[in-house]
Structures are given as C-alpha cells and as structure tokens.
Amino acid sequence: MYKVLARKYRPTKLSEIIGQDIAVRILKNAIDADRLHHAILLAGPMGVGKTSTARIIAKSLNCEKGTSSEPCNECESCISITKGKSVDVVEIDGASNRKVDDARNIIESVKYPPLKSRFKIYIIDEVHMLTIEAFNALLKTIEEPPDYVKFIFATTAMEKIPDTILSRCQIITLKKIPTDLIKIKLKGIAEKENVKIEDGALDIIAFASFGSMRVAEGYLDRCIAYKPEDLTQSDVSRVVGVSEKKTIEEYFSDILSKNTSSALSKLQLLDERDANFEIFVRQCIDFLLGLQDVVLEHKTALLNIYYTALIDIKQKVEPLSVLNVATHKASAVLSLEQVESIIEKLSNMEFSDIPDNKQNETVYDNGNSAAEESKPEKKETSNLQSTDSSELDENVRLILKEFEGKIITVEKLNK
Numbered sequence: 001m002y003k004v005l006a007r008k009y010r011p012t013k014l015s016e017i018i019g020q021d022i023a024v025r026i027l028k029n030a031i032d033a034d035r036l037h038h039a040i041l042l043a044g045p046m047g048v049g050k051t052s053t054a055r056i057i058a059k060s061l062n063c064e065k066g067t068s069s070e071p072c073n074e075c076e077s078c079i080s081i082t083k084g085k086s087v088d089v090v091e092i093d094g095a096s097n098r099k100v101d102d103a104r105n106i107i108e109s110v111k112y113p114p115l116k117s118r119f120k121i122y123i124i125d126e127v128h129m130l131t132i133e134a135f136n137a138l139l140k141t142i143e144e145p146p147d148y149v150k151f152i153f154a155t156t157a158m159e160k161i162p163d164t165i166l167s168r169c170q171i172i173t174l175k176k177i178p179t180d181l182i183k184i185k186l187k188g189i190a191e192k193e194n195v196k197i198e199d200g201a202l203d204i205i206a207f208a209s210f211g212s213m214r215v216a217e218g219y220l221d222r223c224i225a226y227k228p229e230d231l232t233q234s235d236v237s238r239v240v241g242v243s244e245k246k247t248i249e250e251y252f253s254d255i256l257s258k259n260t261s262s263a264l265s266k267l268q269l270l271d272e273r274d275a276n277f278e279i280f281v282r283q284c285i286d287f288l289l290g291l292q293d294v295v296l297e298h299k300t301a302l303l304n305i306y307y308t309a310l311i312d313i314k315q316k317v318e319p320l321s322v323l324n325v326a327t328h329k330a331s332a333v334l335s336l337e338q339v340e341s342i343i344e345k346l347s348n349m350e351f352s353d354i355p356d357n358k359q360n361e362t363v364y365d366n367g368n369s370a371a372e373e374s375k376p377e378k379k380e381t382s383n384l385q386s387t388d389s390s391e392l393d394e395n396v397r398l399i400l401k402e403f404e405g406k407i408i409t410v411e412k413l414n415k
C-alpha cells in the first residue's frame with residue numbers, strides 16, 4: 001500500500017529530527033539522565049515534528065533495550081508505538097475528545113498501571129482544544145500522576161492553554177524549520193524514491209512550505225504524482241502554485257516603471273493560472289528585501305505594503321483584490337519624495353513661502369503659548385523670516401518629528 005512521504009519519512013529517533021536543536025538537546029539530556037518531567041508540552045507550528053517527537057519520547061521511555069534517547073526501533077514496544085498500537089501508549093486527539101467526560105475517562109484509566117512497559121504514556125494532540133472544564137478536571141492528575149504515568153501534550157496554539165496547565169508542564173517549543181534543512185531532507189527523500197528533481201525545484205518547494213516539513217513532503221508527493229521522473233523548476237512551480245522568479249521581476253519592473261495596468265494584468269493572469277497568492281506575496285517580500293537600487297524609504301514603504309497584504313490574505317480577504325490594492329499602493333509610493341529631498345527643500349525655503357503661516361505664533365504650539373510668551377527669555381522660534389540657519393534647521397526638525405519619518409510630499413507638508 002502506498003504510504004504518503006510524510007508518514008514514510010517520519011523521524012524514528014531524536015537524531016532524525018531536523019531544525020529543532022534546542023528541543024532535541026533538552027529532551028536527550030533529560031531522557032538519558034532519567035530526569036524527564038512527568039508532563040511535557042510540545043508547542044509549535046504545524047508540521048514541524050510535534051507528533052513525531054512525542055512518539056520518539058514514548059519509544060525512548062518504553063524501549064525494551066532500556067530507556068535511551070536513541071530507542072532501538074526494533075523491539076516489540078518500539079514497533080508497536082511506531083504503528084500506534086502500543087497498549088501502554090494512549091494517543092488522544094484533543095479536538096474530538098475535548099469534553100469533561102473525556103477527561104474523566106483519562107483520570108480513571110491513569111489508575112491502572114502499564115500492562116507491558118515501564119510507563120503508561122498519554123499523548124494528547126491539539127490539547128488546546130480541550131474545554132476549560134476538561135482542563136480543570138485534569139489539573140490534579142497532571143500535577144501529581146502516579147510514577148508510571150507520563151503526559152505528552154502537543155499544540156499549535158499554546159496561548160489557548162490555561163496558565164494553570166502550562167505552569168504544571170515542561171514546555172518545549174519547536175520552531176519553523178529553516179529552508180536549507182527542508183531542502184536537504186527533500187533531496188534525501190527524492191534520492192531514496194529514485195526521483196530526479198532539479199536543485200532549483202527543491203528550492204521552490206522548500207520556500208513554499210513556510211518552515212513546515214510536512215507541507216514540503218506533501219508538495220513533493222503532489223509533484224511526483226504529476227510527473228514521476230525528471231521534475232523541473234517549471235513543473236514544480238505549476239504544481240505548487242509558485243510563480244517563477246522571472247514573473248516576480250517583471251511584475252516589479254512594471255511597478256517601478258509606473259506601468260500599473262501591466263502589473264495588474266499580470267496578477268489577473270496569475271489568478272487564471274491558479275497561482276498561490278500567499279506564496280506570491282512572500283516571493284514579493286523576498287524580492288524587495290534583496291532589492292539594491294531603490295531608496296531606503298521606498299523599500300521600507302513597499303515592504304510595509306506587502307506585509308500588510310500578506311496579513312490580509314492570511315485572514316482570508318480575497319487574495320486577488322488584496323494584491324490589486326497593494327499594486328496601486330506600491331505604484332503610488334514611488335511617486336512620493338524622499339525625506340532627504342524634503343529636508344533639502346525646506347532648508348532652502350523662506351518660511352514666508354508657507355501659506356497660512358501665522359506670524360509670531362509657534363508652528364508647534366503645545367497649548368501653553370500664552371504663558372510662554374510672557375517669559376522674556378523665550379526664543380522667537382516663530383520668527384519665520386529669520387535668516388539664522390540653526391533656527392531654520394530647528395523648525396525643519398520639528399516638522400519632520402511631527403511626521404515621524406512618514407513619506408510625505410512637500411505639498412502635503414506645506415498644508
């Protein structure tokens with residue numbers, strides 16, 4: 001029977017877990033020194049190794065060859081845990097067993113010692129889905145379980161777990177896996193599966209999987225199903241919905257040359273081709289980060305626009321509309337002036353040039369100018385005709401401070 005790559009290549013010992021050096025080290029030391037906490041919470045984004053790590057911990061504790069951070073994976077206990085069939089390792093899906101009655105069942109079963117192994121281990125996945133009543137019911141058991149019991153919780157949303165539970169667990173955080181490590185694992189899988197795939201194609205999958213090894217392996221599955229041999233960059237781009245580098249470059253070349261309508265029609269085309277716009281925005285951000293020949297203010301403003309677009313898309317706002325708006329905003333940004341040139345213009349400007357300028361009144365009145373005026377030593381910062389350049393600089397500084405580095409046109413500033 002065909003087994004999806006993510007399952008076939010599930011790590012079987014701690015040394016096979018990639019990109020989680022700190023978590024692995026903490027666990028390895030704790031297991032080998034026999035100091036593993038009785039309640040462990042594995043927290044982190046999806047597909048980074050929580051369930052795999054939980055099973056490895058269970059195997060480490062119950063391996064027939066003795067407790068070790070490198071379980072043998074051959075004994076009956078190890079094999080049954082790998083298959084999810086060990087009588088002493090109870091795997092519970094928190095999402096479908098979230099009620100207080102489910103918690104009571106756990107509390108009841110904790111009373112019975114393991115049948116075959118050293119420990120009775122409860123792995124509760126997506127534990128944040130438990131109701132508050134279920135958490136409360138479990139509190140005492142989690143705090144002081146029998147010696148033969150270990151709890152291993154896994155969650156993608158630690159913030160949803162009550163503090164009362166968190167404070168009773170050893171929290172181990174797993175992180176997104178770096179792109180280069182994802183690529184190395186993908187390459188190894190492709191070799192074992194006898195699939196030829198271009199190096200650049202592996203880069204595309206690794207980039208598009210946002211730090212999740214499971215997502216990466218899922219993409220590789222889809223690519224192999226699409227074309228079992230000689231996978232090229234363009235095959236993979238099509239399957240994954242990633243745009244080719246050239247497309248991103250041409251899109252920004254339109255924006256930089258203020259050809260907005262051409263940029264918009266490229267988006268339309270991508271939409272028709274089923275491009276993944278979340279990946280597209282991330283590619284835009286990547287491209288902008290690497291952009292050299294654009295002034296810093298414009299680069300920052302453009303990055304801001306695409307980060308906002310990314311957040312909107314993640315919050316399920318219709319992606320094509322989000323990107324159309326971002327494209328308009330990006331084109332507009334490039335028409336704005338740089339702060340340096342504004343300073344330059346302001347410093348060369350006679351203040352009488354500024355319309356609606358009220359004589360003898362500070363531009364940045366802090367509300368107590370009447371009291372201030374009575375002070376003889378008060379400096380006439382309001383003397384806008386002043387030829388003293390340091391005073392002018394001061395005014396320019398005040399104006400810029402007010403706008404806090406925002407990119408603004410000189411016309412707007414004059415208002």
Ligand SMILES: Nc1ncnc2c1ncn2[C@@H]1O[C@H](COP(=O)(O)OP(=O)(O)OP(=O)(O)O)[C@@H](O)[C@H]1O
Pocket residue numbers: 005006007008009010011016017018019020045046047048049050051052053154156177185213214215217
């Ligand atoms: N750190 C990792 N090192 C190696 N492979 C990994 C790692 N993380 C995930 N994988 C791969 O992804 C598959 C799924 O991983 P796992 O089920 O452990 O993730 P998870 O964090 O529990 O995900 P979810 O939050 O979606 O339940 C594994 O079978 C393995 O192939």
Ligand SMILES: [Mg+2]
Pocket residue numbers: 050051052125154
């Ligand atoms: Mg999991």
Ligand SMILES: [Zn+2]
Pocket residue numbers: 062063064065071072073074075076077078079
């Ligand atoms: Zn074993």
